[in-house]
Amino acid sequence: MLTSVIAMIEKYDMLQKGDRVVIGVSGGADSISLLHLLWSLREKYRLQLCAAHLNHGFRGEEADEDARFVESFSSQLGIPCYIRKVDVPQYRQERKVSAQLAAREVRYRFFQDIVREWGANKLALAHNRDDQAETVLLRLIRGAGLDGLCGIPPVRPGEGFVIIRPLLAVSREMIEQYCVENDLNFRTDWSNFKTVYLRNKVRLELLPYLKKEFNSQIDSLLAQTAEMLQDERNYLEQEAEKIFSELVEEVEPKKVKINLAGFKKQPVAIQRRLLRKAVIFLGGNPQDLSFNRMSELLHLIEKGRVGAIGTIKQGLVVCKGYEDFTLGEEETKPKEFFSYPLNLPGTTILPELSLIVEGKLISKSQYLLEKSMVKGGWEAFFDWEKLSLPLIIRNRRAGDRFNPLGMKGTKKLKKFFIDRKIPVQERDKIPLIVSSDGIIWVVGCQQSDLGKVTLETETVLKLKVKPLSDS
Known part of the structure; x- marks a missing residue:
């Protein structure tokens, strides 16, 4: 078995020289074998090892004995051991989740704590080939896509460390044989034999039935299927990552x-x-x-x-x-109407959109100079004498109409937005500059025919809208 485990480690580059590895140890055959195997490989990879055992508080004195056993075995190997007891039944009640999910959440949180406390960069877990077969079959029964049918990954990133599973290619039978050959005692969790849990039912009833009636190698074949699907998934994920970066236009x-x-x-x-x-x-x-x-x-x-x-x-x-x-x-706030009189000449702050409006009066000659340098739709020029004051800045209202520059007659503002392909959720965020005669500027989009600059214009009102952070 040692040869198979080393091959798995090398295949997935699980260990590097000098790694500090926390090993999750329940006391069962799988985790005791893993602890012993990595202890055997400690010099080959120059490993520093630490055992971590969680007492879930489900099985009373029996669980306490598990903890004492793990502590004693770790001590025999000269490996430090961290033990914690958590009332998972109470946690389960508070979270209103299944016993298995509650145990898993608490267990992984415990492992993360020990990894950080001990300064480790790897967490080794003892999932084996039988666990892989059970997982794939279980997910198939419950319904899963490609990622789910990939089963348990041999290596995956944690939060600041890497999770490795060196036993994933070996069967439970091989592990138990390893224990016999190396005179390793282990604990048995009798709850694993209760078929009230679906995973146990798959392990104890469904897989043996499939082996007997359909394919004696079903467990290894399911594990191979998971490995093949992981390769397919990894390729698709790489492609999707590239395409995602190409297609994402805006990120907030x-x-x-x-x-x-x-x-x-x-x-x-x-x-x-x-x-x-x-x-x-x-x-x-x-x-x-x-x-x-x-x-x-x-x-x-x-x-x-x-x-x-x-x-x-x-x-x-x-x-x-x-x-x-x-x-x-989802935007749960009700639609906000805003309306502010423009300070002219001067500045007006629009807090709802974090914008500021600057207004100043310029000469016709200055207008001709500045107009040639305007880029985008965030500056506009108007004939000061033709405007019906006061001017206000607001967002849209039902029934708004607009006379786009150069067009005869008016059109509904809603139709204007539709024609410009402005999304519905963005329309209330577009400021409108309005005189008593109507809308003179849809900011960022288009001016109105109202108040346009002509050859007869003498004094020009220049309006500029910009982010408040730029001022």
């Missing part, structure tokens, strides 16, 4: 904007990964994207109307725009 702490046309060109397998990446980036859980939820979102992005919104989970949505779609926090 609470929002990701993705190019719509580019997204639609991708195969569905990549589209799913792009959505999951966006959810992870926003701090969400990709498991919220069930098969049905993912299908609904992909249909919305492909076929939905502009402005359509799909829910990922409460508080996190997808909103389709004209040329892109956005994943971000």
